[in-house]
Structure formats: structure tokens, C-alpha cells
Amino acid sequence: MAFSFVLVLFGLFAGTGLLSRSGFHIISSKMAPINNPVKFFAVAPKGVETPLVNELKSLGAGEVKQSRSGAFFEGDLEMGYRACLWLRTANRVLLPIASFRAETPEDLYRGVQNIPWAEHLNPNGTLAVDFKSSRSKINHSHYGALKVKDAIVDQFRDQFEKRPSVDRARPDVRVNVYLLEDEAAVSIDLSGESLHKRGYRTGAGEAPLKENLAAAILMCAGWPEVARRGGGLIDPMTGSGTLPIEAALMASDSAPSLLREYFGFLNWNGHRPEIWERLLKEAEERKSAGMKKLPPIVGYDADSKGVKNAVASLERVGLRGFIHFERREFAACVPHPKMKNVPGMVVLNPPYGERLGEIRELKPLYASIGRRLKEHFRGWRASLFTGNVDLGKRMGIRAEKKYSLFNGALECKLLNFRIEPEWFVETEHRIFRPELAETLIKPDPAAEMFANRLRKNLKRFRKRFRKENITCFRVYDQDLPEYAVAVDIYGKWVHVQEYKAPNTVDPEKAEARLKDVLLVLPGLLDTPRGNIFLKERRRQKGKAQYGKQGADGVFHQVDEKDCRFLVNFTDYIDTGLFLDQRITRSMIRDLAAGKRFLNLFAYTGTATVYAAKGGAKSTTSVDMSKVYLGWAKRNLALNGFGYNRHFFQHADCLNWLKGTRQRYDLIFLDPPTFSNSKKLKMVFDVQKDHVKLIRLVAGLLENDGIILFSTNYRKFKMDLASLNEFQVEDLSRTTLPPDFERKPKGHHCWKITNSGLMPE
16 A cells, blocks of 8 residues: 555545544544445555556446555445455455554554444454554564554453454454554455455466456456457466456456455444345346356366366356366367357466476467467457566567556566457567578589489479478488488478588588589579578587587477477587478377377477377476477477476486386387487497387386387397387388488387287
8 A cells, every 4th residue: 555545544534524532533433434435445456456446436436546556435335345345356445444643662552542443343353453564663564463453452451351362364353554654544454355365266276366366457458348249258278267257257247256255344343234235135136137148258278187176166156057168288279169250359377487487488388379369369359468578579469558467576467469460470580590602603513413303302292291281301312422411491491411421522522512502502492591501410429429519599490290399400410300200200199199108318309299289198208408308398388288287307318217107108219329428327329228228118108008119320220039028010111201211221110019918
């Protein structure tokens, strides 16, 4: 509460015929404002003052005046009750009863003792004291509260030889004292406890949104207007269902506090039960009429526990059958069939980095939110509540309006959008633009051989892959010995890998041929030179095998079927997306429905994304690299998946396998060819150690489970004799993509099951 609270109180007390004794200004409960208007103060979260003022005016309150963290309003006792019952955005409703100067603890004690407390509380009743101080000599809130309590109970002891007891949870009377610059304002808290406690919440998900803040979000988003014209509401990240429930209460004209069993005035001596009962009856009638015109409201969430809590809250609030809650990944969020006729509203409260995740990992999630809205909710309104406005910019939609609201102490933004093309903006920026082949003038005539082969391959693959929505593929792989490069297309980018020429080839000639390749590629592929990335590919040993090659930190988004991935063309030997595992990933998707999926040596989590797309019950990705695990999280978020059912383990896979007791239905095992990392504390060789590794992994497998084992070691030989307790099926040929058929030796894939449990 601000300084204006005390100032208005003093003006109020001086001009309304209040009792005055020894310079103190007091309201007596015998003058309880049944017909006599007095000032009340409604407390609200910071930033919610404007919606609160609008609410008070719609209730018919008089002399509404906005203040910091709330608003003053005028009315009789019925208006005070009505505010407690109907205000959606307020925390508390206070009835001021006294004001006085209190520079010392003795002043505070005397001032409180001058209030006739028997007019408010019975001697055998209960009380609680809330005390706050700002810029005053008494600056300890607990000490101030104790001094106020002592003054009240001492007065009762002196008058009645008995005293009220303290009940901090649900007292008969809650006293609110605010001391600003040594001026004390004393009020009766009519709400008793915060009005955000509606009485319907049975559980809360991670980082729950308070009900009154949710109501403020919906008001600022324009939901009442959308509901009046029959538009529905979807919350695709609903958590425990607060936003949809508050939306339904609002649209059905239901009093938000109708379920509450406790208010601070129910045992207050100034209470008028007949007024309160009449207001409750009126609220019930309005709710009954409003439920008949409730528009469709839907809440989705990937977390089954959150959905369960939302449904339980739905039961308590009496809205079962009026709101639909469902466990659904954000990636599958589309308008509900009942919402086809009238454009509605999407409202989201996604994680924003302060409490639930790293900001860098959340950028793809916000980008995926924008894409989903653009693709499936054209013509709708959308509102996103976030504590990081920069993340909101990743959506690629320009906000029509912005509001500042506080979630506790954290300043957040509510961004309102119109999902219409004129509001869409381009969010992708190409920062890394290498200058390739600056000295090139004209290619050697012999380069035409390379150009012809690449044209032929391009025509063949593009026609085939276009039907499957595959935009990343290998178009050339050292087809001609003279041109020892691999050329991979990643959407609108080109990744060129130069193989080290054999010692028999003149280095200058090899360099000239590479320049020829770089010169002809832009025209052949209709690609700007800045979109072509060159990397030397040679056999690596030791740490260099998987080490970082650069530090540009620039990622590009590419598509594969209906999945999206981030790739990096400059910083690592590999881009983050193994193109030869494309069919293997699709197989994982086909097998994953309802399965617990484990991705060992998970790298950037592309297999995890496919498993999630296939409907995996849960996924676990294990990798020794924090960088790759972070990359995997971003890939998952880019496809609209949260982390509720998707787990990431930063660990050495071999040690993790020995320590875990979890079991899985489907395991993807793609180990490195060779590793002598210090973290591993051993040398791993896939040829020598694959039997031991497979047996270790099989210990986590359910009886009818499947291991998909993959390696790109060209000389790999599966030791079938040592694995005779398993059924091992070679899938190398069936999982080899057509663009890698020219060099099949670098692709191996095996399906492994427990033969002892296989049907005969």
C-alpha cells in the first residue's frame, strides 16, 4: 500500500463524522456502513491496478481511485461484501477503522488501545495481525505486529478479564496495520485470507499461476470480449488449469469466491448475515444463467499429473463437462472441433527462464509457439505471459499490445497478438557469412564433369525427397575421385566437406579442384555464396575426434519430414544431424508409441525427437557432453515438447548404465567408434567392446523390448557368436538412405531382442 492510503484515510476520517478521541480518528462498528458510505481499499498485485479499477466500477462502487498496489472505493457494507465475492483481481478488501501518528512503540500501543475492539471482536474470539512498515522509526514488522496484538489483548483483559487467542490461519478478525512515515492506518481485513484462494485448487503444477493474476491476464488479453461473441479459449500449456477455469468463471458470470468457506467478516461483530446471504443467492442465480452461454474452453498439457490436478479442480468448481482438459503435447495443439465457427483465443504461460529453465534452451520453444500459431490459428487472438520479453520476440509475430504485470516480485509482460499475416515478422538471421573462394575467377573446364554428376544426383534426389518432405540430404559423395568432397544440402544451406587428398595427389591440384567446386556450387544449387560452408574432413584421433572446431555459435533451423532440428556448420566436425540415420530415426518413431525410450550417447537428441513424435510414454537422453545435451533440449523444445516426460542425464553412459535401475522398452545405442576421454576413465573401442556394451544395455531392457544398435565404423563386424543369447537382425541395408547407397560401408544398424523370450 502506498502513502496515498494514509493520506486518503486521514481525509476520510476527518470528513465523515467519525468518532474522535485525543486526536485519533476512528470508525465504530456501531456505525457499520449498512447505509452510510465509507471508503474501502482493495489490495491487488502490482501492475493489476487498472483491471481492478475497471472491476470496481462495474460492481457499482463509488469514488473509485487507483493507487499503487490497489484502489480506494466508496460504498456501504453491501458493497464491501460484494467486492469480496466478485473481485477477480484483488488480494484483499480492507475496511479502515482508525489512523494516528506512531513515532514510538508506545505511540503505536496507545493508538491501537484507543480503538474500541469489543465492537469488532468477542473476548473469546481469535485474531491475527498483519503489520507492514515503510520509512518509519518502527521498522521491524514482527515487533510491530506483536505490539498491536498486545494492545488489543490487554484491552480485553482489562475490560473482560479474558482475552482473544491468536489464530494466524483463519482468525475471527484479521487486523491490518500499515505504518508509513510514522503514520499508522488500521483496517479490518474483510477478506480474511487472500482472495486468490478461490477454493477450487486441489494441487499445483510447477510454478503455479495465482488465480487473481490469471484473471488479470485474461482481462488484459480481451477474453471477455472474445467470449461474448462466442469465441473459445485454448491454453496449450495449462499446468493445473488455472487460466481455463478462471476464463470459464468469467465467461459464465460466476462469482470467483462463491466456493470460499471463509471470509474475514463472517465472525466480525459488524457482520450482517442477511446481506451476505442475499448476495450469495444472487450469485448462484447469475452463475446458473451464465453457464448456459459458456463458450468452448480447452486446456492441454504434456504432464499427466498437471492434467489430473486440473480435472480435480474442475470437479470442485462445478465445471465438469464445460471445460475439456487433455494430456497433449504442444506440438499437437490445434483448434478444438467445437471452435471452428468463431475465431477464439490462445493464452499461454510458458516457462521463461527465471525458474524453469535456461533462456538459451527456451528460444526454440518460443519459436515453435509462433510457428504453431501461424500454421493453425490464423484469425485468432493470442496472449503470452512471460518474464522475458526477448523470448517473446522469437515467436515471429509483432505484439499488438503489451502490459506489465508482476508475478510475485518478478516483472513480466503480457503480449497480445493478432494471428494475421500482416503482424508476422521474419525472425531468422544469418550472422555467419563466410567469404568463400575470393580468388576464384573461372573454373577449369574439367569441373564440368563434377557439375554434370551433381546435376544428375540433384534431379534424382530432389524429386524423391520432395514427396517425403526431406530437405536435408547428401547430393554428392566423392563420386568422382578427382573431386574428393561430400556435398550435403540442408534446406537453403550447403555443407561441403573436403576429404584429405591422398599423398599421390599434388596438393596444389587438389586445392584448385576444391576452388572449382566452390565456384560452380552457387549456380548449380541456386544458393548464395554466403550460404555455403566448407569444412575439411579427415581422420581424427584422440580428443580431436569430437572436439570443437570453431566458436561462432551460430545455429540454423532445418526440417526433416515434420521434425525440426538445429544444425551448426562451423563449430564442430559434424553438424548435429546425421543424415545417414534418417530411416533409423523413422523406425524409432514407428516403434515408440507408448514406450519408455532410452537414447544412449544421445548427441543432439534427434532420435529423442522422433521418439517423442511417435508418442513415447517417456524419453531419457544420456550423454557426457553438457553442450550436446543442451542442444538436445533445444531440439526437443523446437518441436514443441516440454520436459515433463523427457529426461536428460549428463553422465558417462557406461557408468550410468551400471548405476541405473530403470527399465526401458526401446533403446537406441549409437556409441562412438573410439573414445579415450578422461571422464570415461577407460579406452572404449566399439569393435572390441560392443559385446560387453550390448549386454550391459540389455540389462535395462523389458522382456519384449528392442535395442537398435548403430555405428558408422566402416570395418565393424558384429560378433554374433558372442551374442547368441540374443536375437540379432541386421538392418543395415533396410535403413540405408538412397543418398548413401554409393558408400554403404559406413552405415551399420542392428535390431537386438532377447531371443529367449521371442515366440517360437
